[in-house]
Amino acid sequence: MTRFGPGRGELWFRLIVSLAGLAALGVAAVVRPVGPAWIEIVGLGGAFFGGTALWSARALRKARRR
Template structure:
């Protein structure tokens, strides 16, 4: 366990927010279609990397139990 860093409740919050962000991004692409040109990089590249990376990083920390005790 890490002495410093986010606790388990904050990690759960991050996981839920990143999952919601990915779901909203997918819903927007299903509704509006796949973006073309620079918007493709912005939507899929930047937003997908941010929400996807946060989701995977948080999930890994929760599974490994690598979070602070909240002291």
């Protein structure tokens, strides 16, 4: 890993929490899709959890190659 970046354990934690957040967001969208605010909730939540999951997976893959 980089000298100042998060460690491997923290990246795994972020990846797991992000995937759990995406799953919870998906369940919430299926169970209670009411009103126009859901577009914002799914958009922002999906961007946050999805972006964090992709960033963590990319960093873990990059660290594995070294």
